[in-house]
Amino acid sequence: MTVGVDVDLALVGGGGAASLVLAALGRENLSGVRVAIVDPVHKRGQDRTWAFWGTPGTALDPLLSASWNAVDVVTPAARRTLPLSPLRYAMLRSGPLYDLAGDAEKRLDAIRIAAPAGALTDDGDRVVVSHPDGTPLVRAAWVLDSRPRRPARPGRTNWLQHFRGWWLESGRPVFDPGRAVLMDFRTPQPPRGVSFGYVLPVSDRFALVEYTEFSPAVLSGDAYDAALRGYAALLGLDLATLTVREVENGVIPMTDGVFETRPSPRVVRLGTAGGATRASTGFTFTAMVRQAGRIAGEVAAGRPPLPGPPYPARHRWMDAVQLRALDRGLVDGVAFFDRLFDRNPAQRVLRFLDGTTSLAEDLTLMASSPLLPMARAAGGDALARLRRKR
Incomplete structure (x- = not known):
């Protein structure tokens, strides 16, 4: 050849x-x-936007469109403003x-x-x-x-993170550039899954407003648009006075399958x-x-370009148990995330989602979750693993 x-x-x-x-x-x-x-x-x-958290002072800092030192997590019952220091939430287009x-x-x-x-x-x-x-x-x-490719071994639970976002522009100030919404669970919840909106303001006149679901299947384009109109109404935004400058869509796998x-x-x-x-x-x-x-x-350093595991093995197990608990209806998704942020510092939750928490922190996070439903999910996951090996 x-x-x-x-x-x-x-x-x-x-x-x-x-x-x-x-x-x-x-x-x-x-x-x-x-x-x-x-x-x-x-x-x-511009074909996508990444929102992430981390410590300031990285090589990507000059590229950021915006960053925030605190974020809001909203449920039908309460709005929490979570301080992130020493982390920050950032947007990179x-x-x-x-x-x-x-x-x-x-x-x-x-x-x-x-x-x-x-x-x-x-x-x-x-x-x-x-x-x-x-x-x-x-x-x-x-x-x-x-x-992109499918897992080499199919998962026991297979969901998707799927979303649509509108970049909205206003002729007058309507957004608070100092305040980002990380998760707003006031959106109507799907029969099987979790939905939330979020808001990432670049200025007082320009922001990304997005609707996201964690669920087994994507929606139609009309359904995403209807969800976004409903979320904009919850935020008190008058879409007749705003211009949709860009639209972003995405579908990301949430699976315990092995890549x-x-x-x-x-x-x-x-x-x-x-x-x-x-x-x-x-x-x-x-x-x-x-x-x-x-x-x-x-x-x-002249060595092979090997990145190492992206997450600890225990985090992959914890993810599998959480997915199973949500998929089987053992926990309510909104209540689960609300409890997670209520009983842990925001930094701990976000570092866990990044895969950088210690074993002691992971044990604390597990102890703050609903123990009986999660134990049932862990038992079901273990049984499913055994059956697959037979």
């Missing part, structure tokens, strides 16, 4: 996960590392990240191959990335593959395909940032 392009590292896919890796590689003082990107589309501009990745691509003198990728043929020494028609595109020592993060010796999967999506919520971005930083550090 003859391949004209030979590199050290090939990125297959050019979305958020690959862009974060490129940006991280660009921050390292790399010399002689040959990089290629294989993707039919060169990502540019895709355009600045794609631009940063593009700058890094130039500094690295990376090769861009504008074609879809098909098979990855790994002989244990090099990997050949081929076009779907079988034509070889590039040969690499290592391949980082961020293309194959290392399908062959020299192929590493990133993003959702690499297990970066938190099964209990669908949150992904912070784990992708960690993956990118670890990969860049390993490459700079």
Whole structure:
């Protein structure tokens, strides 16, 4: 098999996960590392928004559209304002990240191959990335593959985080730029699942207002729009005086299925395909940032670009139990999240969702959840695991 392009590292896919890796590689003082990107589309501009929490002072700070030191969690009974210090909640739109990745691509003198990728043929020494028609595109020592794919082993519980957001613009001040809404559970709840709205204001006249569900199936476009109109009314917004500047949609898997993060010796999967999506919520971005930083550090040190597990094994188990409890109706979703934030500091909950809490903190979080229903869910999960092994 003859391949004209030979590199050290090939990125297959050019979305958020690959862009974060490129940006991280660009921050390292790399010399002689040959990089290629294989993707039919060169990502540019605004096609998505990431909202995440973390400690200020990162390399992504100059790219942020907004950040908040406190957030609101709202239920039909109460509104809580949660201080986040030393963390903060932040918004990053895709355009600045794609631009940063593009700058890094130039500094690295990376090769861009504008074609879809098909098979990855790994002989244990090099990997050949081929076009779907079988034509070889590039040969690499290592391949980082961020293309979406299903779990290698189907989950016992399979839900989705699915959403639609409107970027709303007003001719007069209607938003509070100092106040973000993390979760607003006053939305009508689905028969099976959890719904909430949230608000991320960039200024007093421009904000992202979004409707999100954790549930087994997506809605129709009309249903998302109806939900957003209803949520806007709850917020006291008069849509007749506002302009919808952009619309964002998304569907993210929430599953206890197992993703194959290392399908062959020299192929590493990133993003959702690499297990970066938190099964209990669908949150992904912070784990992708960690993956990118670890990969860049390993490459700079002359070691294999292996990011390590995105979450501790105990967190994957806790997620599976929570999903099962929600799916089987053992707990009420709104009451579950309300109790979690009521009985724990916001920082602990958010760090758990990021996969950075200690074992002691995890035990405290478990003790603050409804014990009998969660014990039933844990028992059911253990039984399901045993049955699958037979």
